[in-house]
Amino acid sequence: MTNRGFDREVEARLSETAVRYTSGRRRVVGALAAADGPRSADELHRELGSTVPLSSIYRTLAVLQTANVVVPHFSAKGVTRYELAEWLMGHHHHLICIDCGVVEDIPIPQPLERQVRELVEVIGSRVAFKPVNHALEIEGTCGRCA
Amino acid sequence: MTNRGFDREVEARLSETAVRYTSGRRRVVGALAAADGPRSADELHRELGSTVPLSSIYRTLAVLQTANVVVPHFSAKGVTRYELAEWLMGHHHHLICIDCGVVEDIPIPQPLERQVRELVEVIGSRVAFKPVNHALEIEGTCGRCA
DNA sequence: ACCTATAATGAGAATGATTTTCATTATGGA
DNA sequence: TCCATAATGAAAATCATTCTCATTATAGGT
Missing domain, CATH: 1.10.10.10 (Winged helix-like DNA-binding domain superfamily/Winged helix DNA-binding domain)
Incomplete structure (x- = not known):
């Protein structure tokens, strides 16, 4: 509320x-x-x-x-x-249910997040692509659909 | 061909x-x-x-x-x-153009890939969610739309 | 090769999420 | 208060996708 x-x-x-x-x-x-x-x-x-x-x-x-x-x-x-x-929610990633399509937000550990961010930057410097955002999308089956 | x-x-x-x-x-x-x-x-x-x-x-x-x-x-x-x-293409991740929607496949370095896989497994063991697949989605502007 | 049961095809109708239209209503500033 | 402009709501229009159904192709069994 x-x-x-x-x-x-x-x-x-x-x-x-x-x-x-x-x-x-x-x-x-x-x-x-x-x-x-x-x-x-x-x-x-x-x-x-x-x-x-x-x-x-x-x-x-x-x-x-x-x-x-x-x-x-x-x-x-x-x-x-x-x-x-x-900028309102904070950075996060997604758990996506293959069956019902529902998406849940999750954070990931700092160290890994830092590495991912670095990787994204490296990619941006190597290919003709300008990254502005990224997310790890994990697909699977949610509790309600299990 | x-x-x-x-x-x-x-x-x-x-x-x-x-x-x-x-x-x-x-x-x-x-x-x-x-x-x-x-x-x-x-x-x-x-x-x-x-x-x-x-x-x-x-x-x-x-x-x-x-x-x-x-x-x-x-x-x-x-x-x-x-x-x-x-299983046909090999594991890869995505560069997604915000403007035209085109998606390009990219690989990511072995070490990071291994960490990501481990993370996904840890998540699966902690929450009510059974992961079966994952992908890093990088959004940005592609060369043609720059 | 010839049947035959079954799967696949193609054209168009139907569906469903989303967008647009347009007449009406609400809002912030002079 | 008034006005120019933005927002609203209901319904029509759009567009990707799915479904229907009559027709055609295919794999076996003979």
Whole structure:
């Protein structure tokens, strides 16, 4: 419920481009902040008890993505799930359930994280590709689907 | 053009479940073997000069996925791209272009790979999740979009 | 080679997540 | 308070993908 103060930061970020932080948008951000992993428009719609229309949620997510407040995660059946960007959530990685598609956030140990970061930098210096982000995606079967 | 002998292995795998390795399926596998990263049904359709109907490509990919010959990779706009499974391609990771969505395969150094594998195993032993696969996904801007 | 049961194919319809449209409503600043 | 502009909600439009079904091809068994 605390929202971890995200509202303040999100509002500031949006105001930079004259985007309004309305109550519907607040509720979407709140639901994402309360989630333990990425959520689809439909999941948010249900979790918010249909207080925000589906089409508004889609638009809100697009707006938030443009403002770099949320980041998309693509999963099976053409479903896109979103989560708060790392400058709000902190860096993390993903456990992805092969069966139900649910994604859970996890941290990884500092030392390994440092090595991964270095590797990403090395790759960026060797190939025609400019890295801006990275994540270790671990696919498998989640507890509920086991 | 050599197809790296995949045909033999794929045919053997398919025959285990009485699935036929027809010429259309051969062409799809050939196109995937020639690619440097995952390809969507539509991309394969174009790369094959429309010699295989789009609906057949979709079905072929579904069949190949069931047989564990290909693996899906979900990207923006609800597009699913496929690539040959790691028992054919070898283990690798991904460079993902944020702008155009194209994915390129890359290897990572042995030592780091070993650590990552160990980490994945540790995670599997600690949380209610059974890992079966993993990949480091590096997002950024590719040469063509720079 | 000839049947026959079964698998595969191709064209188009159907589906479902997402995007767009457009008329209406809400908002922040002069 | 007023106004220019942004946001909203409902419904139509889009687009990748899946499904349907009539037709064609294939592997065995004879």
